[in-house]
Amino acid sequence: MTPTISVSNLSKHYKVPERDGGMKAAVISLFNRKYRTVKAVDDVSFNIEAGEVVGFLGPNGAGKTTTLKVLSGLLHPTSGMVNVLGYEPTKRSHDYLRQVALVMGNRNQLSWDLPAIDSFELQRAIYSIPLNEFKKTRDDFIDLLELKDLVNKPIRNLSLGERMKMEIVGALLHRPKVLFLDEPTIGLDVTMQRRIRTFIKEYNQRWGATVLLTSHYMADVEALCKRVIVIHHGHTLFDGELNQLVTQFSSFKTLGVTLPDPEIDLSQYGEVLTRDGARVTLRVPKAKTSQVTANLLSDLQVDDLTVEDTPIDDVIDSVFTSTKEAK
Amino acid sequence: MRRYIDFYLATMRISILEQIQYSVANYFYMIGMITEPVIYLVVWTTIARQQGGTTGGYTVGAFAAYYIIWTLVRNMNIVFTPFGWEWRIREGQLSMMLMRPIHPIHSDVAFFAGWKFVVILLWLPLAAILSWIFKPTFDIRWMEVIVFSLAIWGAYLIRxxxxxxxxxxxxxxxxxxxxxxxxxxxxxxxxxxxxxxxxMPVWIQNLSNYLPFKWTFFFPIEALVGNLTDVQLWSGFGMQLLWIATGIFLLNIIWNFAIKQYSAVGG
Incomplete structure (x- = not known):
């Protein structure tokens, strides 16, 4: 089966001017301008099948947004092949644009001064959505995101989270087959983040849409993505299932131990991460987890003991930190 | 075609709704805008009076007519500016527009066209007040009204x-x-x-014949308040169509190069 998104050896390089600070360097740069090539994306390859929800992870400047922009046809790649739904995105064919959507958490396309309901009508015209289909989709989305009381208020009078929900509705009214979501929950409170996650999940399941999501909130990724692609300095570091990422990059487990005596020193069992009254968390090498657990239970009176994988945030952080140090 | 008509109507509707939202601000904006023609009008009518009532074939009343129609043509000439393009790229708004299956130029043309309908409505009382103050002389034929009605939109599209x-x-x-x-x-x-x-000096007049500018300003005004023959009226409108076609042709070529340069820096 042909993948919905196919990226092969994608590179996007920018030539940027640079100079030293100060007046002398500024004057010299007028006559002798120096450039540096920035490899925003460098030889990245991956395939995404129809209906998959894939997390695209990486620190700021890793190349995530650049890749999304190439996939959505905004940027022309320096080299490599990109194919989405059988289209070459850079050709920006209208048929292609009708089947995709790019939602950026910090950008809006709805009219600031008008109620969203008016802007939705414009979206209908832009995407030539048949009227009945438009009304049904719009009303479904409004119900799903609980926006009924808000659609008649001007966008400028809505909170950030409410605005984002409206933006998502506007962006998906044409029921795109492929969604590029660039930090859709950025700056939102926990409740609003959860609501948007649920909606994306529902959309994916209901319409079988393919979703490529970037987010710095691991809760988004954990809730939505079975598979993640980790990118750093323009290179792919990892492409696989989320739990494999933890297995591959984390050689530790976290033990939570509750003791009747909060004074007992547990440092001989592992690295003490936190101590909150009688509750202590320990970091222990994965290979020694069984042994340490057995020792704790045999040596001490333990009220409660939990064994957990390292939180995904910590794993990701350690991946990026180790790569940085290795450079 | 039907898709474009639907899009244009929907965008113009949005534009009109937005302008209604800020109708008071729009009115003050228009009042501010008449300062410029009023200054020109006062200067030229003063000169005309000093020269016995006529300058360069324009009477005091003809100057008044020219500059009152000027205010409408000026408003029809307001389009999305290059500064707007600069802002749009810097703020990442263009990226969102480029994701739509419709060229951004269509959005601009439709949006500002919607605005014009509000502008024309707001202009009418202003024109009445200016006419009451400056007493313009109009000698208008139906053909002039027809060509003027088309030419103000032609000017809008050329600009x-x-x-x-x-x-x-x-x-x-x-x-x-x-x-x-x-x-x-x-x-x-x-x-x-x-x-x-x-x-203007003859050499500037000759030069202006080969450039698009006069077809956006002087021609529409002259079509209504001047003494052009029917042939001159329609050939002037023909020149507008020629410049619109040239603009579309150049825009298509340059757009194809420009879009490859787009770096989506702003978002």
Missing amino acids: TMLLSLLGMITFWTTRVSAIFELYFGFELILSGRLVPMTL
Whole structure:
């Protein structure tokens, strides 16, 4: 089966001017301008099948947004092949644009001064959505995101989270087959983040849409993505299932131990991460987890003991930190 | 075609709704805008009176007519500016527009066209007040009204194409305000905005025949308040169509290069 998104050896390089600070360097740069090539994306390859929800992870400047922009046809790649739904995105064919959507958490396309309901009508015209289909989709989305009381208020009078929900509705009214979501929950409170996650999940399941999501909130990724692609300095570091990422990059487990005596020193069992009254968390090498657990239970009176994988945030952080140090 | 008509109507509706939202601000904006023609009008009518009531074939009443119609043509000439393109690219708004299956120029043309309907409505009482004060002399034929009604939209489209072409420069560099200012300087002199073109030196009048500017300003005004024959009226409108076609042609070519340069820096 042909993948919905196919990226092969994608590179996007920018030539940027640079100079030293100060007046002398500024004057010299007028006559002798120096450039540096920035490899925003460098030889990245991956395939995404129809209906998959894939997390695209990486620190700021890793190349995530650049890749999304190439996939959505905004940027022309320096080299490599990109194919989405059988289209070459850079050709920006209208048929292609009708089947995709790019939602950026910090950008809006709805009219600031008008109620969203008016802007939705414009979206209908832009995407030539048949009227009945438009009304049904719009009303479904409004119900799903609980926006009924808000659609008649001007966008400028809505909170950030409410605005984002409206933006998502506007962006998906044409029921795109492929969604590029660039930090859709950025700056939102926990409740609003959860609501948007649920909606994306529902959309994916209901319409079988393919979703490529970037987010710095691991809760988004954990809730939505079975598979993640980790990118750093323009290179792919990892492409696989989320739990494999933890297995591959984390050689530790976290033990939570509750003791009747909060004074007992547990440092001989592992690295003490936190101590909150009688509750202590320990970091222990994965290979020694069984042994340490057995020792704790045999040596001490333990009220409660939990064994957990390292939180995904910590794993990701350690991946990026180790790569940085290795450079 | 039906898709475009639907899009244009929907965008114009949005534009009108937005302008209604800010109708008071729009009115003050228009009142502010008549300062410029009133200054020109006072200067030229004073000169005309000092020269026995006529300057360059324009009577005091004819000057008043020219500059009152000027206010409408000026408003019809307001389009999305190159500064707007600069802002749109810098703020990442263009990225969102490029994700739509419709060219951004269509959005601009439709949006500002919707605005014009509000502008024309707001202009009517202003024109009445200016007429009451400055006593213009009009000698208007039906053919002139018809051509003028078309020519103000022709002017709008020519200027949209020109300023969009200028705006394309921002795909290569986003610091081009100086180039824009230079353009507006030329436009001021060669369009009939500063003075009727017939008062300009002959060489400037000749030069303006080969440039698009006068078809955006002087021609629509002259179509209504001048003494053009039917042939002159329709051939002038033909020139507008020619410049619109040239603008669309150039815009298509430059857009294809520009879009490859787009770096989506702003978002």
